[in-house]
Amino acid sequence: MGDNKVNLPPGFRFYPTDEELVVHFLHRKASLLPCHPDVIPDLELYPYEPWELQGKAWCEGSKWYFYSRKASSRTTRSGYWHPVRPEEPVFTSSSCREVGFKQCYAFHSGESPHGIRMSWIMHEYRLPVGGASGRSPRRKGLMKIDPTTWVLCRVYDSEDEDGGGGGGGGVELSCLDEVFLSLDDMDEISLPN
Numbered sequence: 001m002g003d004n005k006v007n008l009p010p011g012f013r014f015y016p017t018d019e020e021l022v023v024h025f026l027h028r029k030a031s032l033l034p035c036h037p038d039v040i041p042d043l044e045l046y047p048y049e050p051w052e053l054q055g056k057a058w059c060e061g062s063k064w065y066f067y068s069r070k071a072s073s074r075t076t077r078s079g080y081w082h083p084v085r086p087e088e089p090v091f092t093s094s095s096c097r098e099v100g101f102k103q104c105y106a107f108h109s110g111e112s113p114h115g116i117r118m119s120w121i122m123h124e125y126r127l128p129v130g131g132a133s134g135r136s137p138r139r140k141g142l143m144k145i146d147p148t149t150w151v152l153c154r155v156y157d158s159e160d161e162d163g164g165g166g167g168g169g170g171v172e173l174s175c176l177d178e179v180f181l182s183l184d185d186m187d188e189i190s191l192p193n
Helices: 018-030 175-188
Strands: 058-060 063-069 079-083 088-091 098-109 116-126 150-157
Touching: 018 063, 018 088, 018 098, 018 116, 018 150, 079 116
Parallel strands: none
Antiparallel strands: 058 063, 063 150, 079 098, 088 098, 098 116, 116 150
16 A cells, blocks of 8 residues: 555645545545545554554655554554644634544654654544544444544654655644745746846
């Protein structure tokens, strides 16, 4: 899956916002609805070290995306994922309605709580209690499913220039920030007299 061997149109790039990850991917997964493009695989995260995700999770640039079942322990063979800040709500851009939550974790090598913090970061997205539309869908032949058992994860190495938004820990720039940053290149542009 991580080899991107999915039939996608030329030029397809996967750079979803937090809102898009929750609304267009996680909500649909938890509601048993089809997702297009269906590129994010199911993966049980915790047997894998973050550097072992290549070839197992959907990879775009230096970020890996996958669905996982929510787990109480975030421990791997050589370390553990530790929260680095309080969970934040994810809102829709159009109506400012809360649609999910995002928790940021850092990977620590060794045993909790004395591990050494590594440069690996994970954003774990979950639906609110009551989940996708407040009820679980019923489909013929399927048991009732609790949508809050699914999470969507984005993992990257914050030291990798391409991984975390230029090493900024996954901070997304607003359109205005990008415009101001692009003004630094104005001396390279020659304007007509």
